[in-house]
Amino acid sequence: xxxxxWLDGREALVWRRxxxxxxxxxxxxxxxTLRDSGLSGAEYAVLVxxxxxxxxxxxxxxxxxxxxxDRSRLSHQIRRMEKRGLVGREECxxxxxxxxxxxxxxxxxxxxxxxxxHVENVRRHFFDVxxxxxxxxxxxxxxxxxxxxxxxxxxxxxxx
Amino acid sequence: xxxxxWLDGREALVWRRxxxxxxxxxxxxxxxTLRDSGLSGAEYAVLVxxxxxxxxxxxxxxxxxxxxxDRSRLSHQIRRMEKRGLVGREECxxxxxxxxxxxxxxxxxxxxxxxxxHVENVRRHFFDVxxxxxxxxxxxxxxxxxxxxxxxxxxxxxxx
DNA sequence: ATCAGTTAGATGATTCGTCAACAAAGTTGA
DNA sequence: TCAACTTTGTTGACGAATCATCTAACTGAT
Numbered sequence: 001x002x003x004x005x006w007l008d009g010r011e012a013l014v015w016r017r018x019x020x021x022x023x024x025x026x027x028x029x030x031x032x033t034l035r036d037s038g039l040s041g042a043e044y045a046v047l048v049x050x051x052x053x054x055x056x057x058x059x060x061x062x063x064x065x066x067x068x069x070d071r072s073r074l075s076h077q078i079r080r081m082e083k084r085g086l087v088g089r090e091e092c093x094x095x096x097x098x099x100x101x102x103x104x105x106x107x108x109x110x111x112x113x114x115x116x117x118h119v120e121n122v123r124r125h126f127f128d129v130x131x132x133x134x135x136x137x138x139x140x141x142x143x144x145x146x147x148x149x150x151x152x153x154x155x156x157x158x159x160x
Numbered sequence: 161x162x163x164x165x166w167l168d169g170r171e172a173l174v175w176r177r178x179x180x181x182x183x184x185x186x187x188x189x190x191x192x193t194l195r196d197s198g199l200s201g202a203e204y205a206v207l208v209x210x211x212x213x214x215x216x217x218x219x220x221x222x223x224x225x226x227x228x229x230d231r232s233r234l235s236h237q238i239r240r241m242e243k244r245g246l247v248g249r250e251e252c253x254x255x256x257x258x259x260x261x262x263x264x265x266x267x268x269x270x271x272x273x274x275x276x277x278h279v280e281n282v283r284r285h286f287f288d289v290x291x292x293x294x295x296x297x298x299x300x301x302x303x304x305x306x307x308x309x310x311x312x313x314x315x316x317x318x319x320x
Numbered sequence: 321a322t323c324a325g326t327t328a329g330a331t332g333a334t335t336c337g338t339c340a341a342c343a344a345a346g347t348t349g350a
Numbered sequence: 351t352c353a354a355c356t357t358t359g360t361t362g363a364c365g366a367a368t369c370a371t372c373t374a375a376c377t378g379a380t
Binding site for chain 4: 040041042069070072073076077080095096097098
């Protein structure tokens with residue numbers, strides 16, 4: 001392999017800022033949600049799409065797709081949340097392999113109580129600090145990063 | 161509490177793009193580093209500052225500060241890496257509480273082998289997809305987010 | 321109808337990360 | 351000097367995340 005193209009000083013700063021922001025921002029949000037509502041970040045993430053589903057019921061496969069989680073991760077998380085009484089599992093009527101995840105009344109109460117403070121925290125840490133123009137550029141740029149990642153991911157070097 | 165200011169459609173998209181990018185980008189990098197070099201993301205993160213330290217030795221406190229990790233996280237990680245032979249622990253001569261972390265020759269070889277592929281991956285997924293202007297705006301904006309976060313973190317509401 | 325291939329989900333092992341509690345050593349100030 | 355406080359690091363418990371593996375069930379082609 002040829003001499004690697006190391007990051008120059010400017011690039012290293014950009015990359016470090018990205019990593020630091022990710023760590024601090026998500027860490028702060030997670031801590032605040034736990035303090036305010038007793039919900040972990042993972043629990044909150046699961047409850048959001050579930051509370052938007054009709055009747056609070058959604059198939060595990062779809063829930064995982066919306067979250068961008070693999071089956072194993074979701075299965076483990078649902079098991080823990082079932083123990084806490086936030087969700088329940090039911091059989092899927094149209095596909096015997098399937099698992100339907102149901103939001104319990106406890107889960108509904110938890111997400112309803114947690115959401116207002118969470119959105120306020122996201123505003124305070126993120127939207128209130130950035131101009132709309134910056135938000136748009138970030139969205140456009142990150143959309144491109146995501147597109148590139150999914151292109152590469154699907155191109156499973158067919159024989160090369 | 162008053163009616164929360166929910167995110168509108170545009171804001172929700174920006175926020176979702178940020179979260180999705182974080183998850184996919186860091187996930188891809190971690191997976192690639194593991195495949196290419198057998199190093200986890202956490203191991204790679206520890207080895208980088210350590211390999212830049214004089215003699216490959218650094219006090220745990222400083223290492224943790226550079227990484228933005230708390231003491232516990234670093235201690236657990238060092239213990240696991242010690243088992244793998246990547247680093248060693250030594251006593252600190254100037255402060256009996258302290259712990260000096262030393263990069264072993266195995267650790268040095270591992271980071272030297274892993275770094276070129278890692279920097280290429282960062283370029284491919286991130287820098288090659290963004291214009292320099294976008295990188296600068298992102299760096300500036302995220303710098304502000306970090307500043308705000310650290311201001312709030314240090315302002316421990318002194319009596320309010 | 322059957323067999324190959326795929327998909328859905330669960331599970332165990334392992335690593336990663338946080339919190340709370342602890343111990344030992346340093347620091348400060350009366 | 352001595353007590354109060356802070357700093358540094360470790361540990362145990364638990365939640366979180368990935369990987370490999372497994373079972374059951376769906377799909378499609380012959």
